[in-house]
Amino acid sequence: xxxxxxxxxxxxxxxxxxxxxxxxxxxxxxxxxxxxxxxxxxxxxxxxxxxxxxxxxxxxxxxxxxxxxxxxxxxxxxxxxxxxxxxxxxxxxxxxxxxxxxxxxx
Amino acid sequence: xxxxxxxxxxxxxxxxxxxxxxxxxxxxxxxxxxxxxxxxxxxxxxxxxxxxxxxxxxxxxxxxxxxxxxxxxxxxxxxxxxxxxxxxxxxxxxxxxxxxxxxxxxxxxxxxxxxxxxxxx
Numbered sequence: 329x330x331x332x333x334x335x336x337x338x339x340x341x342x343x344x345x346x347x348x349x350x351x352x353x354x355x356x357x358x359x360x361x362x363x364x365x366x367x368x369x370x371x372x373x374x375x376x377x378x379x380x381x382x383x384x385x386x387x388x389x390x391x392x393x394x395x396x397x398x399x400x401x402x403x404x405x406x407x408x409x410x411x412x413x414x415x416x417x418x419x420x421x422x423x424x425x426x427x428x429x430x431x432x433x434x
Numbered sequence: 435x436x437x438x439x440x441x442x443x444x445x446x447x448x449x450x451x452x453x454x455x456x457x458x459x460x461x462x463x464x465x466x467x468x469x470x471x472x473x474x475x476x477x478x479x480x481x482x483x484x485x486x487x488x489x490x491x492x493x494x495x496x497x498x499x500x501x502x503x504x505x506x507x508x509x510x511x512x513x514x515x516x517x518x519x520x521x522x523x524x525x526x527x528x529x530x531x532x533x534x535x536x537x538x539x540x541x542x543x544x545x546x547x548x549x550x551x552x553x554x555x
Binding site for chain 2: 360370371372374415417422424427
């Protein structure tokens with residue numbers, strides 16, 4: 329199985345900050361990576377797929393980059409609605425998720 | 435298209451967990467989606483359980499395969515999961531989801547709200 333590791337596990341930030349979350353794969357997954365946002369008690373919401381393609385309707389402050397084994401999700405200017413947990417998911421070989429990054433208000 | 439999970443919230447150890455996902459706004463045998471199950475133990479990461487399509491055999495997570503059965507019920511527009519011989523480690527929120535068959539991979543834009551299943555005597 330391909331293992332996905334996110335860092336940091338928790339990130340404290342303020343409204344307006346630029347934040348970056350990193351996701352590393354245990355082997356190359358090319359660009360077959362998605363990012364999700366999940367709020368407590370809710371289902372995950374797809375933000376980005378194919379490493380950098382923004383899903384229609386997702387605000388442009390979200391962006392993704394990377395290929396191979398290292399990927400990033402960047403939020404350019406945090407908004408109050410962005411405080412949530414973020415997961416990366418590889419789909420190069422079946423499907424596995426990172427452990428999540430909890431983005432909390434500083 | 436909307437998805438809604440249903441099933442018992444409490445299952446006894448060694449028994450079979452049975453969940454159903456009802457599809458509305460679309461047809462379970464249209465070929466538009468790969469119907470997928472995930473679970474998320476409390477405070478842990480999401481785990482892919484497997485999928486079923488309107489044709490072909492289901493695909494199961496290898497770690498669960500010996501205990502899993504997926505099925506489609508076209509008359510009720512539902513798909514279902516059965517997980518046998520459950521233990522406390524199977525306690526989780528279970529989600530049904532859809533992978534758009536026209537997309538370039540296994541990413542998920544269609545999710546149910548999830549249902550918590552607790553395994554306890």
